Amino acid sequence: MRAAINRTRSIAAALACVFLWLAGVSCSSEAEPDPIPNVREDHHSYSNPNQIRVTRVELDLDVSFERTSLEGSATLVLKREGTGGELILDTRDLNIKSVDAAGPSGEFASVDFELGDSDAILGASLTIALSPNAERVRIDYSTSPSASGLQWLGPAQTAGKKHPFLFTQSQAIHARSWIPLQDSPGVRVTYAATIRTPKELFAVMSAEMEAQQPSDAATPGEYRFQMPQPIPSYLIALAVGDIEFQAMSERTGVYAEPSIVERAAKEFEDTEAMMQAVEKLYGPYQWQRYDILVLPPSFPFGGMENPRLTFATPTILAGDKSLVSLVAHELAHSWSGNLVTNATWRDFWLNEGFTVYLENRIQEAVFGRERAEMEASLEVQELEEELKELEPRDQVLHVDLKGRDPDEGFTLVPYVKGMLLLRSLEKAVGRDRFDTFLRSYFDHFSFQSITTEDFLDYFSRYLLSANPEVAEKVPVEDWLLKPGLPHDAVLPSSNAFERVEAVASRWYGGGIELAEIPSGQWTTQEWLRFLRTLPEQLEADRMNELDKAFSLSESGNSEILHQWLLMSVRNSYAPAYPKVEEFLSSVGRRKFLKPLYTELAKTADGKQRALAIYKKARPLYHPIAAATIDETLGVAPE
Ligand code: BES
Ligand code: ZN
Numbered sequence: 001m002r003a004a005i006n007r008t009r010s011i012a013a014a015l016a017c018v019f020l021w022l023a024g025v026s027c028s029s030e031a032e033p034d035p036i037p038n039v040r041e042d043h044h045s046y047s048n049p050n051q052i053r054v055t056r057v058e059l060d061l062d063v064s065f066e067r068t069s070l071e072g073s074a075t076l077v078l079k080r081e082g083t084g085g086e087l088i089l090d091t092r093d094l095n096i097k098s099v100d101a102a103g104p105s106g107e108f109a110s111v112d113f114e115l116g117d118s119d120a121i122l123g124a125s126l127t128i129a130l131s132p133n134a135e136r137v138r139i140d141y142s143t144s145p146s147a148s149g150l151q152w153l154g155p156a157q158t159a160g161k162k163h164p165f166l167f168t169q170s171q172a173i174h175a176r177s178w179i180p181l182q183d184s185p186g187v188r189v190t191y192a193a194t195i196r197t198p199k200e201l202f203a204v205m206s207a208e209m210e211a212q213q214p215s216d217a218a219t220p221g222e223y224r225f226q227m228p229q230p231i232p233s234y235l236i237a238l239a240v241g242d243i244e245f246q247a248m249s250e251r252t253g254v255y256a257e258p259s260i261v262e263r264a265a266k267e268f269e270d271t272e273a274m275m276q277a278v279e280k281l282y283g284p285y286q287w288q289r290y291d292i293l294v295l296p297p298s299f300p301f302g303g304m305e306n307p308r309l310t311f312a313t314p315t316i317l318a319g320d321k322s323l324v325s326l327v328a329h330e331l332a333h334s335w336s337g338n339l340v341t342n343a344t345w346r347d348f349w350l351n352e353g354f355t356v357y358l359e360n361r362i363q364e365a366v367f368g369r370e371r372a373e374m375e376a377s378l379e380v381q382e383l384e385e386e387l388k389e390l391e392p393r394d395q396v397l398h399v400d401l402k403g404r405d406p407d408e409g410f411t412l413v414p415y416v417k418g419m420l421l422l423r424s425l426e427k428a429v430g431r432d433r434f435d436t437f438l439r440s441y442f443d444h445f446s447f448q449s450i451t452t453e454d455f456l457d458y459f460s461r462y463l464l465s466a467n468p469e470v471a472e473k474v475p476v477e478d479w480l481l482k483p484g485l486p487h488d489a490v491l492p493s494s495n496a497f498e499r500v501e502a503v504a505s506r507w508y509g510g511g512i513e514l515a516e517i518p519s520g521q522w523t524t525q526e527w528l529r530f531l532r533t534l535p536e537q538l539e540a541d542r543m544n545e546l547d548k549a550f551s552l553s554e555s556g557n558s559e560i561l562h563q564w565l566l567m568s569v570r571n572s573y574a575p576a577y578p579k580v581e582e583f584l585s586s587v588g589r590r591k592f593l594k595p596l597y598t599e600l601a602k603t604a605d606g607k608q609r610a611l612a613i614y615k616k617a618r619p620l621y622h623p624i625a626a627a628t629i630d631e632t633l634g635v636a637p638e
Contacts, residue, residue, distance in 0.1 A: 040186055040451060042344045043402040044173050046116070046125035047182035051084035054182045055230070059193040063203070063240050065164045068145040068152040074179050075138040078130075085130055087137060090176035090183035091115065092123030093144035100140075103133040111137070121405045123176050139180045149174030151298060151622045158241065158296050159257040159314075163201060165241035165296055167311065169304060169624060171234040172345055172406040181233050186343040186449045188230035197221040197240050204255055204293060206237040206306035227307070229287065230447055232341050237306035239293055248272060251285075256294035260314065264294045267317050267324065270366055274328055277365035278358065282335050282439050286446070290331060298588030300622040302326050305333030305355075313589050315558035322524035323559060325363050325375050332358035335442050343449040345406035349397040350455055353418015354438075360419065374525040376419070376492035381532065383416035387484065395483035397421065398452050407624075421479045423490045428473040429463065437463045452480065497529050504533040508542075514549040524557055531563045536570060543573040553579050562592045569599040569606060577609070585617045590625045597632045611635070 047054075056077035061070045078087065096115060100108035111134075116125040128137055143150060153165040168178060176183040195203045199215050207227035215221030227236075239255075246265040247253040249272035254264045271290065279285055292310045294317070303326045304311040310330040316323040336354035356379065364372035387395060390411060397418055399409050426434040441458060456476070464470055478486045500522070506512045522530070531552075538546075547553055552564040553576050565583055568576035584596060600610035610633060618626055630637045 040343050042184040042186055044122065044345055044406050045182065045184035046088050046090055046122065047184055047187065048084065048086070048088045049081065049182055049184065049187045051080075051082035052087045052130070053079045053081050054087075054089075054187060054189055055079050057179065057181055057189050057191040057233075057236070059179065059191065059195070061193070062196045063166060063198065063201075065152065065166070065198060067142075068150075069142045070150070070178055071142040073138050073140045074181065075136055076181065077136055078134065080132075085132065087128045087130055088182075089126040089128070089139075089180045090123060090173070091126045091180045092118070092174075092177040093147055094126075094177070094180055095142045095144065096126060096180065097140040097142070099128055100138045101128070101130055101134040102136045102138070103131065104135065108136075108138055122173070126180050141180060143178050146623065147174075147177040148623045148627075149177040151300075153241075153296055153298060157298055157620060159259050160242050163242040165239075167239040167241075167295055167299070168237050169300065169311075169622065170236055171304065172348075172410075173234070174624070175233040175236055179233070179236065183233045185232040185234055185341050185345070188232055188341075188447065188449060190230050191225075191227045191236060193223075193225045193238070195223045195225070195238065195240070197223065200242065201240050202243040203238065203240045204243060204309060205239075206231075206235055206309050208288065208308065229307070231307055231338065232449060235305070235307050235338060237304070237309065237311065239295070239311070241296075243293070245291075251275075251289050253289075253291045254294065255291060255309070256314075257296070260294055260317070263317055263319075264292070264314075267319070267321055268292055268327055270321065270324065271327055271331070273366050274331055274362050277362050278332060278335065281361060281365075281435055282358070282442050285334060286339060287334055290334065292327065292330075297586055298620055298622055298625075300588055300590045300625040302589060302591060303330040305330045305337055307334070307338050315587060315589055315592070318524065318557045318559075320524075322557065325359060328362040328366075329355055329359040332362060339447065340442055340445040341449040343451045343454075345401055345409055346399060347450070347452045347455075348399075348406075348409050349414035349418040350450065350452065352414045353397065353416075353422060356415050356419035357422040370494065370496060371523070371525065373492045373494045374497060374523070374529070377494050377497055378525060378528055378532075379412070379416045380420070380491055381529075383412040386412045392483035396481055398480045407628075417479070417485065420485065420489045420491075421474075421476070424474045424479075424486075424488050425463070425470065425476075427490050428470045429467050433463075433467070456480075496523075496526055500526050500530045501533045504530050508534060514545060519550070524559060527557075527560050528563055531560070531567065534567075538567065538571050540571070540573065543568065543571055544575075547573075547575065558587070558589075558592070562596070566595055566599055569596060572603075581609075581613050584613050585620065588621045588625050590628055593621070593625055594628055594632055597629055601633055607633075 054076045058075040061072040064071060099111050099113040101111045102108045112129045114127045118124040149168050149170050151167055155161050155163055158165050173183055193205055197203050197215055197220060199220050200217060201215055203223040205225040207225035210224040210226050213222045242257055243255050244258045244261045245253055245255050246261045248265050248269055252271045254261055254268060256264045275285055275290060287308050289308050292312055294312050294314050297314050299313045302313050316326050332355045336358055337351040342348050342350045360372050360376050363375055394411060395413055401409050474488055475486055503517050507514060555561040565576060565580050597610050600606040614633060
């Protein structure tokens with residue numbers, strides 16, 4: 001007993017040491033775990049929340065499609081934390097017209113402000129001089145047409161082709177391009193918004209719709225929103241367009257363009273079951289409604305977990321629900337990410353690693369273990385591929401992003417390596433105990449932004465002290481600080497995949513014909529595994545054979561089509577070239593664009609074609625996706 005306690009203590013001390021090491025403080029055996037200076041410092045924000053903290057944002061904005069600009073004001077409610085008299089905000093490409101401040105009387109008067117020089121990654125600071133009794137500031141401003149967090153679509157880029165569309169994407173540090181605020185995930189705000197839209201256009205936000213004066217053919221619209229729960233700035237979101245709603249259950253529904261909404265509601269009809277599955281495991285859903293907005297195809301991500309209203313790419317509408325793990329993922333963020341938030345982008349794995357773990361648990365609960373393991377296995381295969389290309393410094397969970405764009409941390413490492421760490425812990429303590437731990441973690445840190453150190457501290461106090469054997473089984477510090485995958489990683493396995501791999505190699509080796517492959521019942525996941533198991537280099541006749549037998553160039557499933565097009569480019573399979581061009585010109589999802597352009601750029605001829613396609617397609621891409629492809633192809637941003 002004594003020995004066990006001593007061992008627990010020494011493990012706790014060792015963890016405290018890691019804790020200090022993470023904070024850049026050297027650790028001697030007698031070091032006391034002092035409060036650690038600057039541990040929450042966010043290298044991606046100019047703001048000074050430790051002096052003056054913004055606690056609430058009130059937006060009043062007109063949406064102008066003519067000027068591709070949001071115009072109006074942001075009123076920020078302040079809380080004094082220190083003695084400083086200056087409020088420092090983040091901005092990027094904003095046109096600041098005036099700044100006013102109000103004290104207890106509520107009367108606004110003009111104050112001095114200074115916009116700093118613009119940094120390519122961080123944008124420009126906005127420093128506002130305040131008297132000690134200032135309680136609110138109001139900034140009158142407009143956004144730039146090139147705002148990195150906004151995409152303005154012309155009617156041609158929508159499904160209906162009649163109306164324009166606007167959507168925001170604030171994560172990681174793009175909220176500052178459409179709202180002047182403290183753009184750090186360590187700062188949580190409630191928010192309210194009044195949004196005025198042109199005739200016939202509807203507005204939605206990551207908030208509760210309070211009141212609407214719907215726009216019709218004759219009147220512009222005015223929409224009012226409230227977000228009463230404190231959230232980080234990267235979760236503030238807005239979309240405006242010809243949007244309709246269809247309910248799926250009491251508390252879930254779909255927003256989309258009219259021609260899509262019904263199909264989407266069918267595809268996502270299991271959302272309520274998914275919610276109930278997470279609630280059973282990790283506690284009640286805290287955001288009242290869960291709706292999904294299906295965006296036009298230029299949306300640069302698969303999904304974005306904006307609270308109450310996930311934003312999703314239409315490329316997951318496969319018609320057979322086979323790609324809804326993305327909904328499970330974004331829904332899971334309602335716990336991991338939105339409730340318990342990474343305090344800085346260095347701690348991004350706390351958002352994404354936990355979410356991929358939860359996503360997989362949801363898939364298992366709703367669709368069964370077989371499918372969940374297949375999905376996890378595909379994710380791990382992709383991670384292993386990516387690890388071959390990543391520098392060691394980017395293979396660690398606690399990644400140092402100082403001086404870099406937080407976007408550089410967007411790899412599968414925080415996602416899949418993070419998930420594998422949690423799987424290891426689950427295996428070490430058993431599922432029931434691990435679930436109890438996770439539930440208490442979400443409860444303990446709800447509506448807080450936390451660092452990796454906070455997680456470690458809670459982990460060692462809660463889980464490790466009661467289960468000291470975990471420290472021997474799972475080298476948590478290696479997971480956090482070392483590149484690659486530690487030896488204790490529990491890799492998912494699937495019998496179905498073993499069968500698929502076997503037939504793939506038998507066909508390639510000449511042992512069977514494609515017609516003999518029992519592919520009739522294959523799921524999307526099995527198709528993906530089949531294609532990814534084949535050798536990278538395939539002869540023209542083998543490509544032809546595959547395409548003839550399975551009509552892969554005509555696949556209506558975006559994941560399968562993308563995988564096939566990638567193979568086509570790699571193997572110079574010319575019959576698929578028109579499809580490659582069509583795909584790159586109609587889909588803006590970065591996860592699809594980047595590998596295809598990268599593969600094209602590997603040959604001189606491919607690079608020519610890539611540049612020609614990109615020249616035409618670039619104006620259709622979101623600024624975030626365009627920035628990535630500019631880099632992939634080595635072209636100067638416009
Ligand atoms: N929060 C992310 C998207 C994100 C991360 C945007 C960082 C900007 C910066 C979202 O939850 C996500 O992970 N989306 C994935 C899909 C998911 C199923 C892995 C995506 O878009 O690929
Ligand atoms: Zn995510």
